[in-house]
Amino acid sequence: MAAQIIDGKAISEQVNRETAVLAAELMQKHGARPGIAVILVGDDPASRVYVNSKEKKAAELGFRSDKVVLAATATQAEVLAEVARLNRDPGIHGILVQSPPPKHIDERVIIEALDPRKDVDCFHPYNVGKMLIGDQDGFLPCTPWGVMVLLERSGISPAGKHAVIIGRSNIVGKPIAALLMQKAKGADATVTICHSRTPDIAAFCRQADILVAAIGKPEFVKGDMVKPGAVVIDVGINRIADPAARNGSRLCGDVVFREVAEKASWITPVPGGVGPMTIAMLMRNTLRACQMSLNLPVV
Ligand code: GUN
Numbered sequence: 459m460a461a462q463i464i465d466g467k468a469i470s471e472q473v474n475r476e477t478a479v480l481a482a483e484l485m486q487k488h489g490a491r492p493g494i495a496v497i498l499v500g501d502d503p504a505s506r507v508y509v510n511s512k513e514k515k516a517a518e519l520g521f522r523s524d525k526v527v528l529a530a531t532a533t534q535a536e537v538l539a540e541v542a543r544l545n546r547d548p549g550i551h552g553i554l555v556q557s558p559p560p561k562h563i564d565e566r567v568i569i570e571a572l573d574p575r576k577d578v579d580c581f582h583p584y585n586v587g588k589m590l591i592g593d594q595d596g597f598l599p600c601t602p603w604g605v606m607v608l609l610e611r612s613g614i615s616p617a618g619k620h621a622v623i624i625g626r627s628n629i630v631g632k633p634i635a636a637l638l639m640q641k642a643k644g645a646d647a648t649v650t651i652c653h654s655r656t657p658d659i660a661a662f663c664r665q666a667d668i669l670v671a672a673i674g675k676p677e678f679v680k681g682d683m684v685k686p687g688a689v690v691i692d693v694g695i696n697r698i699a700d701p702a703a704r705n706g707s708r709l710c711g712d713v714v715f716r717e718v719a720e721k722a723s724w725i726t727p728v729p730g731g732v733g734p735m736t737i738a739m740l741m742r743n744t745l746r747a748c749q750m751s752l753n754l755p756v757v
Contacts, residue, residue, distance in 0.1 A: 461690070461722040462612075469611050470604075470734035477741050478519045480757060484748060485520070492748040493522035494552040494578065494740075495544045499537055499559045500530035509556055515737050521744060522549060530560050537563060538571050545573040551751055552578030552744035557629070575750060578743035580633070589633060592640050595756060597743050602633040604735025605670065605691055606644060612724060614668075614689055616647035622666035624679070624712070626653040630672040630693055638668070659683075671712035681717030690722040693732050 484490050494516050498509045509525060516523035526540050537559070544553045553576045555568050569577075574584040580599035588596035598606075609616060621638045625631035631651060638647040647668065652659045663669055663683040671679045672693035684690060694712030711728030719725050726732055746756045 470738040551747035600739040619667035621647040625672035
């Protein structure tokens with residue numbers, strides 16, 4: 459069986475087109491322009507790439523976008539001062555502090571200093587709690603929400619399915635589990651989380667109707683770990699050496715794509731699967747934050 463591709467690029471473009479229309483409407487009816495600020499501490503090359511693509515997408519959608527770049531030596535107090543300034547700025551509806559910050563910065567303290575109404579990453583404990591109890595009027599974390607939208611728009615219902623998630627990070631594994639198990643339309647799955655201390659992860663994976671790989675290990679999931687007909691969502695983005703590639707390396711996910719695509723019914727590619735959805739949902743959260751700031755119904 460050759461799997462159908464879940465085209466994250468096409469689905470994210472669809473979401474972004476809808477966001478652009480809603481943003482134009484917001485401007486026309488209320489004179490409001492969604493604004494996002496991204497704080498980058500240090501010069502990690504991968505983080506710089508992510509931050510630049512967020513800035514580019516915000517501009518494409520007609521949003522205000524501020525980039526705040528602080529030196530790798532910036533103190534915690536300096537980062538907190540920027541957060542406080544952006545919390546007060548009425549033209550900024552969403553604030554994102556690019557993760558991970560340098561080691562001397564306590565990320566938890568920074569996240570808890572964010573105004574929860576501007577926490578478009580959904581990292582603040584207040585928003586994480588709202589997400590967990592299924593509160594509809596908060597934010598959803600961008601990558602997990604992106605995964606749910608990929609499933610929904612591909613016509614895949616998780617209801618009654620066994621979803622197995624590999625990885626228990628606060629950004630991906632834990633929130634995807636929470637969203638998939640929610641008593642709600644587009645959810646209602648039975649969820650298992652596997653992690654570094656799980657014995658025989660492969661045995662769990664083989665029971666999955668929906669397998670989510672979010673472990674950060676290149677090509678961890680092999681063909682023989684997948685049940686025939688499973689839906690496979692690959693959240694990994696890894697760069698590995700490849701002598702055959704022009705620059706000596708290539709991007710790959712947490713899944714051996716070629717092997718797994720032979721057995722799965724649906725699969726996300728890397729790149730072009732989950733990746734573009736994260737930014738699309740970040741922009742949608744920023745639009746929602748702007749709508750909430752005006753006491754408008756959120757969409
Ligand atoms: N680093 C990797 N992914 C993310 C994300 O979604 N948000 C933030 N703030 N940092 C990240």
